Amino acid sequence: AQKITQTQPGMFVQEKEAVTLDCTYDTSDQSYGLFWYKQPSSGEMIFLIYQGSYDEQNATEGRYSLNFQKARKSANLVISASQLGDSAMYFCAMRPLKGGSYIPTFGRGTSLIVHP
């Protein structure tokens, strides 16, 4: 069984500063994908970034990067130069890529508030 843990229920950051949102996972699968989604107060779920378990480099998408430490089973999201519009819930998810049901498991989320 897979498990995703997001230990930070809420985070605060000053505008223009960087922030790291933690995500640890537990799986017996050797091949898996890790996803981060953003949910603003309007409610929609927005895909941010993907990291495959066999990817040698950390994923980056604009101001988002993923600090992937496979041995520690962590996939932390780093947001650089925070903006007020980054205030939202952030969810980490994992999906096996081989030999499984391919169904994602989500963490409980972290609420990020960006202060001006």
Next chain:
Amino acid sequence: NAGVTQTPKFRVLKTGQSMTLLCAQDMNHEYMYWYRQDPGMGLRLIHYSVGEGTTAKGEVPDGYNVSRLKKQNFLLGLESAAPSQTSVYFCASSHRGEASNQPQHFGDGTRLSIL
């Protein structure tokens, strides 16, 4: 391109009433999912489907039924609504699981209140 469309967006039911939530996607995705989101609980999978005519139970299936008669549609039914089913419901779709880096696409959610 509409993506994933959920109807209705809001609904209030009385305990014991039944209703169906409709999800439609126009991306030719094989996989479709229904989640519920409650404060502090993240997204919990109710049921999912890996193809037309097939459904499977997720983490919290009790009290819900689903059907996928057409590839583009995934219906979630509540036969006898209970106050514990008050929640925000999200539908999502995605390509086949082997399409490794493909994310799920979500609808805008349905806010359901059971009185």
